[in-house]
Amino acid sequence: MSIAPSLTERLARARADLRMGVPVVLDGAAPVLISAAETIGPARFAALREIAGEMVLAITARRAQTLKARAYDGDIARILLPDDAGPDWIRAVASPENDLMHPMKGPLNCARSGPADAHRAALRLAKSARLLPAALVVSLENGADFAAGNALTCLPLNEMAGLLDARSPLGEVVSARLPMEVSEAGRLHVFRPDDGGEEHYAIEIGRPDRSKPVLTRLHSACFTGDLMGSLKCDCGPQLRAALAQMGAEGHGILLYMNQEGRGIGLANKMRAYALQDQGFDTVEANHRLGFEDDERDFRLGADILKSLGFSSVRLMTNNPAKSDMMQACGVAVTERVPLHVGVNRHNRDYLATKVRKSGHLP
Numbered sequence: 246m247s248i249a250p251s252l253t254e255r256l257a258r259a260r261a262d263l264r265m266g267v268p269v270v271l272d273g274a275a276p277v278l279i280s281a282a283e284t285i286g287p288a289r290f291a292a293l294r295e296i297a298g299e300m301v302l303a304i305t306a307r308r309a310q311t312l313k314a315r316a317y318d319g320d321i322a323r324i325l326l327p328d329d330a331g332p333d334w335i336r337a338v339a340s341p342e343n344d345l346m347h348p349m350k351g352p353l354n355c356a357r358s359g360p361a362d363a364h365r366a367a368l369r370l371a372k373s374a375r376l377l378p379a380a381l382v383v384s385l386e387n388g389a390d391f392a393a394g395n396a397l398t399c400l401p402l403n404e405m406a407g408l409l410d411a412r413s414p415l416g417e418v419v420s421a422r423l424p425m426e427v428s429e430a431g432r433l434h435v436f437r438p439d440d441g442g443e444e445h446y447a448i449e450i451g452r453p454d455r456s457k458p459v460l461t462r463l464h465s466a467c468f469t470g471d472l473m474g475s476l477k478c479d480c481g482p483q484l485r486a487a488l489a490q491m492g493a494e495g496h497g498i499l500l501y502m503n504q505e506g507r508g509i510g511l512a513n514k515m516r517a518y519a520l521q522d523q524g525f526d527t528v529e530a531n532h533r534l535g536f537e538d539d540e541r542d543f544r545l546g547a548d549i550l551k552s553l554g555f556s557s558v559r560l561m562t563n564n565p566a567k568s569d570m571m572q573a574c575g576v577a578v579t580e581r582v583p584l585h586v587g588v589n590r591h592n593r594d595y596l597a598t599k600v601r602k603s604g605h606l607p
């Protein structure tokens with residue numbers, strides 16, 4: 246094996262670059278330089294203008310719908326950057342926080358022709374870096390030379406879709422005994438993906454029989470609900486109720502997935518909360534930010550269960566998408582255990598929206 250970073254490792258670097266505001270080169274027949282809209286500063290923007298390439302702001306069709314921009318590519322829109330646009334304009338298009346106070350003054354001119362694969366890859370990369378899905382895409386004459394001359398991460402455009410689809414194998418790094426309030430026979434397993442991405446955890450209560458369906462909760466991280474006692478959702482009560490039931494039964498597995506905000510990250514979830522204060526529901530808020538309703542990958546939970554030796558579960562959830570994905574990944578769901586706890590006046594509408602729009606069971 247070469248000592249140089251693999252493509253997957255370079256992809257992980259690219260995520261860190263975008264988060265810092267450093268552009269990344271996507272090389273191919275039509276090479277481009279991509280930057281995350283959210284992290285472009287004035288100095289780098291001025292340097293990008295000097296390249297004198299075509300400048301396009303790529304956004305998702307979800308965001309385009311709010312802005313009344315034409316998504317000619319179906320899932321994305323490519324807005325041609327006006328000559329007088331700067332980082333503030335870019336951020337105003339990318340982020341909906343001031344949409345109501347300053348409705349966008351169009352018209353936003355969108356590209357109809359030419360390839361959109363680099364733009365699509367840039368948006369997927371920004372999402373996977375937990376940034377707003379909006380990217381400035383600047384055309385280059387020679388991608389490889391430009392990357393080498395500026396010490397930038399360079400990725401082959403024709404391999405981007407496959408790289409972004411792939412899910413990096415999760416390996417167990419360590420496990421140790423963790424006596425807990427619900428059970429003194431607790432154990433925490435830490436799983437880490439090969440690509441340097443987010444770690445996920447499994448809490449094992451007792452020593453469940455691997456040949457029988459195990460009481461399981463697939464829980465997504467919610468800093469506000471799990472730790473801060475937020476009343477806007479039901480996550481904290483669900484977490485504690487699941488652990489309590491496992492403690493009472495003497496065994497169970499709680500998968501704690503670091504997929505905060507249904508996979509959009511805490512910063513974006515707080516942007517969604519700000520929109521909810523303007524009157525939008527949880528699904529509309531995600532869409533206005535440019536995300537789908539739910540950006541989580543539940544397959545990771547099934548991967549962890551299988552690597553711990555389980556092949557069937559009694560799944561504690563109200564969300565059929567979780568059961569469906571388990572089954573599709575080869576983990577049998579022998580029973581769905583409903584988990585209705587923690588309803589209050591602040592989260593009643595949120596829970597009703599999940600039933601009405603996201604297929605949750607009442």
Ligand SMILES: Nc1nc2c(ncn2[C@@H]2O[C@H](COP(=O)(O)OP(=O)(O)OP(=O)(O)O)[C@@H](O)[C@H]2O)c(=O)[nH]1
Binds near residue numbers: 463465478506509
């Ligand atoms: N984007 C977004 N995420 C939210 C919002 N409220 C809560 N969340 C996140 O939603 C996730 C809730 O996940 P879960 O409780 O595991 O899953 P669920 O889909 O509600 O299904 P259940 O298994 O029935 O609880 C957590 O990652 C929260 O951070 C919101 O308004 N917007």
Ligand SMILES: [Zn+2]
Binds near residue numbers: 469470478479480481
């Ligand atoms: Zn929550």
